Amino acid sequence: xxxxxxxxxxxxxxxLVSCVGWTTADELYSCSDDHHIxxxxxxxxxxxxxxxxxxxxxxIDLHWxxxxxGGKKQSQAESFVLTSSDGKFHLISKTGRVEKSVExxxxxxLAGRWNYEGTALVTVGEDGQIKIWSKxxxxxxxxxxxxTPVYSVAWGPDSEKVLYTSGKQLIIKPLQxxxxxxxxxxxxxxxLKLDWNSVNDLIxxxxxxxxxxxxxxxxxxxxxxxxHDYPITSVAWAPDGELFAVGSFHTLRLCDKTGWSYAxxxxxxxxxxxxxxxxxxxxxxxxxxxxxVIFAHVVEQRxxxxxxxxxxxKRRTMEVRNVINDAVDLLEFRDRVIKASLNYGHLxxxxxxxCYVFSTKNWNTPLIFDLKEGTVSLILQAERHFLLIDxxxxxxxxxxxxxxxxxxxxxxxxxxxxxxxxxxxxDTLAIKDKADEKVIYLxxxxxxxxxxxxxxxxxxxxxxxxxxxxxxxxxxxxIVFIDKNRDLYITSVKRFGKxxxxxxxxxxxxTLAWNDTSNILCGLQDTRFTVWYYPxxxxxxxxxxxxxxxxxxASEFSKNPQIVRFVGNQVTIRRADGSLIHLNISPxxxxxxxxxxxxxxxxxxxxxxxxxxxxxxxxxxxxxVANKDMTTAEIAYASIGDIDxxxxxxxxxxxxxxxxxxxxxxxxxxNIQDAEMLLLQAGLIYQAIQVNINLxxxxxxxxxxxxxxxxxxxxxxxxxxxxxxxxKKETNKRFLQYxxxxxxxxxxxxxxxxxxxxxxxxxxxxxxxxxxxxxxQR
Numbered sequence: 001x002x003x004x005x006x007x008x009x010x011x012x013x014x015x016l017v018s019c020v021g022w023t024t025a026d027e028l029y030s031c032s033d034d035h036h037i038x039x040x041x042x043x044x045x046x047x048x049x050x051x052x053x054x055x056x057x058x059x060i061d062l063h064w065x066x067x068x069x070g071g072k073k074q075s076q077a078e079s080f081v082l083t084s085s086d087g088k089f090h091l092i093s094k095t096g097r098v099e100k101s102v103e104x105x106x107x108x109x110l111a112g113r114w115n116y117e118g119t120a121l122v123t124v125g126e127d128g129q130i131k132i133w134s135k136x137x138x139x140x141x142x143x144x145x146x147x148t149p150v151y152s153v154a155w156g157p158d159s160e161k162v163l164y165t166s167g168k169q170l171i172i173k174p175l176q177x178x179x180x181x182x183x184x185x186x187x188x189x190x191x192l193k194l195d196w197n198s199v200n201d202l203i204x205x206x207x208x209x210x211x212x213x214x215x216x217x218x219x220x221x222x223x224x225x226x227x228h229d230y231p232i233t234s235v236a237w238a239p240d241g242e243l244f245a246v247g248s249f250h251t252l253r254l255c256d257k258t259g260w261s262y263a264x265x266x267x268x269x270x271x272x273x274x275x276x277x278x279x280x281x282x283x284x285x286x287x288x289x290x291x292x293v294i295f296a297h298v299v300e301q302r303x304x305x306x307x308x309x310x311x312x313x314k315r316r317t318m319e320v321r322n323v324i325n326d327a328v329d330l331l332e333f334r335d336r337v338i339k340a341s342l343n344y345g346h347l348x349x350x351x352x353x354x355c356y357v358f359s360t361k362n363w364n365t366p367l368i369f370d371l372k373e374g375t376v377s378l379i380l381q382a383e384r385h386f387l388l389i390d391x392x393x394x395x396x397x398x399x400x401x402x403x404x405x406x407x408x409x410x411x412x413x414x415x416x417x418x419x420x421x422x423x424x425x426x427d428t429l430a431i432k433d434k435a436d437e438k439v440i441y442l443x444x445x446x447x448x449x450x451x452x453x454x455x456x457x458x459x460x461x462x463x464x465x466x467x468x469x470x471x472x473x474x475x476x477x478x479i480v481f482i483d484k485n486r487d488l489y490i491t492s493v494k495r496f497g498k499x500x501x502x503x504x505x506x507x508x509x510x511t512l513a514w515n516d517t518s519n520i521l522c523g524l525q526d527t528r529f530t531v532w533y534y535p536x537x538x539x540x541x542x543x544x545x546x547x548x549x550x551x552x553x554a555s556e557f558s559k560n561p562q563i564v565r566f567v568g569n570q571v572t573i574r575r576a577d578g579s580l581i582h583l584n585i586s587p588x589x590x591x592x593x594x595x596x597x598x599x600x601x602x603x604x605x606x607x608x609x610x611x612x613x614x615x616x617x618x619x620x621x622x623x624x625v626a627n628k629d630m631t632t633a634e635i636a637y638a639s640i641g642d643i644d645x646x647x648x649x650x651x652x653x654x655x656x657x658x659x660x661x662x663x664x665x666x667x668x669x670x671n672i673q674d675a676e677m678l679l680l681q682a683g684l685i686y687q688a689i690q691v692n693i694n695l696x697x698x699x700x701x702x703x704x705x706x707x708x709x710x711x712x713x714x715x716x717x718x719x720x721x722x723x724x725x726x727x728k729k730e731t732n733k734r735f736l737q738y739x740x741x742x743x744x745x746x747x748x749x750x751x752x753x754x755x756x757x758x759x760x761x762x763x764x765x766x767x768x769x770x771x772x773x774x775x776x777q778r
Contacts, residue, residue: 001301001302002263002299003263005252005294006295007294011288011290011293012293013034013036013038013291015032016032016033016273016291017030017273017287018031018059018061018273018274018287019060020274020286021276022278022285024279025279026041026042026043026278027041028040028276029080031062033058034291035055035058036049036051037092050096051092051096051097051098056086057084057086057088058084059083060084060108060111061111061274062080062083062274063080063081063113064114065080065118066114066117079091079094080092081112081114081121082112083108083109083123084109087103087105089101089121089123090102091137100136100137102137104125105124105126105131106125107127109123110125110126110149110150110151110152111150116155116415120134120135120140120159121133122143122155122162123153124164128148129142129145129150130142130145130150130164132175143173144164144173148166148167150164151190151191152165152191152192152194153165154194157197157199158434158435160174160176161175164194165194165205168188168190168191169186170194170205172217186215187205187207187213188209189210189231191205191207191208192208192231192232192233192234193233194235195235195236196217196237197244199239199241199416199417202222203217204235204237206231206232208231210229211224211225211232212225212246212255223258228248230248230249230271231248232248234248234273234274234286235247236276236277236284237277238281239281240377243256243298245275245277245284245286247272249270249271250266250267250268250270252265252269252272258560258574260577262578268290269286269292270288270289270290272286272289280338280352280375281338282298282315283298284298299312299313299315303340303342305343305360306567307322307324308323308360309321310347312337315336315337316332317332318330318331318337329364333351333356334354335354336351337351338350339376340379341379341380343516345360346358346359346360346399347360348381350371350376354370355369355376355388357401368401369397371390372390372395375390375391376389377389377391378417380419382424382425382470383426383470383516384399385397385424385445386399386424387429389414391414391415394406394407404445404446404448405445405446405447406448407441407443408448409431409433409450413434416434420466423466424445426445427444428442428444428445428468428477430442430443430457430468431443432466433456437463437464439458440457440479442456442457442479442493451494457479457491459481459483463483464481465482465511466480467479467480467512467514467521470514470515472519472597474494475494477492478490478491478519478535479493480512480535482510486509487504487506487509488504488507488509488512488525489504489505490502490505490535491503503538506532507525508525510560511524511563513563513566515566517590518589519535520532520566522563522566523563524561524563524573527555528551528552528553528554529552529553529554529571529583530551531585532545533548533550533619534589534622536623537618537622540625540669541625541668541669544622547614547618548619548622549615550615552583557581561573561576561581562574568587570583571583588616591607592620593623596620596624599627604620604623604632605620605636618636621636621640621642625665625668628665634649637649649668651664652668656757657761660679662678663678663684663687666678672691672697675691676688676691676692676700685710686752686753687756689704689711689715692704696722698722699732702719702734702735702738712742713742713748713749714749714753716735716738716742716744717749
């Protein structure tokens with residue numbers, strides 16, 4: 001990826017350009033110390049003077065009023081705020097008419113920013129004050145006051161906090177009066193510029209110490225650049241939070257969100273005082289010290305999938321290379337390319353007006369349909385369909401171009417969604433809520449309706465990243481997520497009318513990815529690269545999970561690496577310096593998944609015997625129990641030396657009725673309630689009581705015996721024996737109450753038990769063809 005820069009031979013402004021701002025993706029306004037505001041049309045390459053400001057107004061900062069207000073999206077910005085050196089800010093219309101001038105600060109007003117909703121304006125000045133104003137320019141409050149000038153300011157993603165500079169310090173101050181203020185030393189010199197992105201929640205800062213830095217919203221340093229030759233005068237996030245631009249003297253740099261640099265340009269511009277990204281995130285404008293306005297297009301973006309490599313060579317041209325036979329195809333588009341995604345045998349490209357869907361088998365005939373709104377901010381693909389997100393909503397399309405659904409939820413803000421907070425599979429869509437970060441909304445992909453009972457999935461702490469598995473049955477769909485404490489959890493997407501089991505499967509996790517062809521998960525935990533060959537093990541046999549993992553030392557990937565993709569048996573990881581590392585994992589677990597999904601148990605056993613790997617046997621054991629194939633489970637458990645489980649499986653096989661066997665398989669997986677329910681539904685009351693006795697659930701055993709008026713003496717007898725073994729006396733009031741006047745006769749109890757077992761055998765013999773189905777939450 002690089003920047004293709006351009007500027008006019010002769011500057012249009014006579015003095016330095018202080019600020020720039022885009023109205024649409026092709027129209028820009030620039031302000032200069034020569035008091036002129038000039039409009040640039042990039043389609044026709046024309047420039048027109050909008051207005052000449054009075055000679056006493058020297059503009060410093062410009063910010064257009066946000067486009068989407070209250071869910072309604074205007075086609076373009078209609079007015080902007082301009083701050084100036086005379087202590088005022090000016091509300092100016094698109095035509096250049098000054099609607100209002102407001103006395104705001106003593107000394108220059110150094111920056112002004114609208115919040116995301118357009119309901120408030122924050123200004124900062126040389127007098128060290130931070131002030132909040134209404135939309136019409138009425139003073140609401142003075143948020144803070146300090147002894148040094150405030151050079152830059154930004155709103156937090158939720159418009160509830162303000163970030164500003166204070167010398168070498170950065171300060172985050174909430175609007176609530178008594179809320180905690182976060183302050184930290186960020187640079188060794190005065191901080192000149194900052195930016196806070198609403199999508200990734202990361203902060204950029206630039207200072208006179210010639211460095212730029214990336215921070216999270218808790219003030220933790222994620223990246224610090226090497227010192228440059230000159231102070232960094234401007235930084236700006238791309239709207240989608242994937243890239244940022246850095247400006248300095250004769251320097252323009254394009255960087256990834258993790259900090260490393262894609263491209264460095266050395267244009268003859270003087271210092272770049274202000275950088276603005278176009279709304280679609282494809283181009284940058286810079287306000288230059290020598291009167292120029294520099295434009296830069298982001299080109300040479302690359303997408304890879306299996307044997308295909310695609311490069312955006314020009315704004316409207318893509319080059320497709322098949323690395324197997326070196327065949328090259330050129331794809332031409334009518335408008336400029338904004339976003340693209342390559343996965344599952346399809347390339348999806350959104351331009352400013354249309355969406356193109358190519359199949360990797362045929363590059364000549366794409367499917368084309370018009371977009372409701374040009375600026376697509378995210379494309380996500382699954383095997384059967386893909387998701388487009390723009391400023392207006394979320395749209396799910398089939399690869400034939402048919403609109404499948406358009407999910408909605410209360411308070412939906414599409415401008416803050418990214419690949420970490422949205423996940424798509426063939427049947428499910430998951431979206432993390434921005435308003436309450438503990439909540440994940442789950443939708444049926446085909447209908448767009450909320451899943452199950454309509455309640456979202458709720459966690460106890462804030463969630464940072466989510467991912468749905470891609471394969472398997474809809475009923476077994478799993479979602480994994482990382483929370484604020486860096487713990488990794490897994491849970492089932494489908495709920496069966498009871499509290500969801502959210503199980504922790506990892507710690508200190510910071511990046512993860514599901515495999516595209518089988519439900520294998522990989523992630524980076526602290527200094528270890530981990531692959532969960534069968535994450536579902538936690539619902540079957542928790543003790544088995546550590547045996548189903550593959551772990552590798554990850555210190556070679558340096559600090560803060562990211563998993564880019566997990567295709568086939570290759571994992572691609574991007575290191576902090578931007579370099580890509582390809583890791584190959586064993587292909588056998590994926591083959592095992594394939595055998596099990598098509599119930600080829602003999603082939604699965606044969607594969608494990610061939611590979612001779614304990615991890616494979618552990619995976620097979622868990623898969624067999626999950627699919628209730630106890631013969632295979634017995635072989636697998638024997639191979640990993642879990643003899644106690646082999647004996648238990650043998651005892652299950654000897655049970656007379658199918659219901660009992662099913663119930664004990666459920667018990668094996670720890671689903672006690674399901675097992676009990678199954679026995680009670682089948683009329684096996686004694687067996688349900690005996691299960692609770694074996695688990696020492698005395699109260700529940702007595703409750704069942706009393707409710708069904710049977711085997712009360714059996715429960716009391718076993719309880720008495722249990723207490724005698726431990727030399728204890730009965731203290732439970734219910735047991736004392738039922739024991740009054742009841743003699744425990746073990747001969748009678750044994751006779752009753754034998755009768756129950758004989759009855760069960762008779763039933764099983766009489767109804768051999770009855771098939772019991774049970775819905776189990778795994």
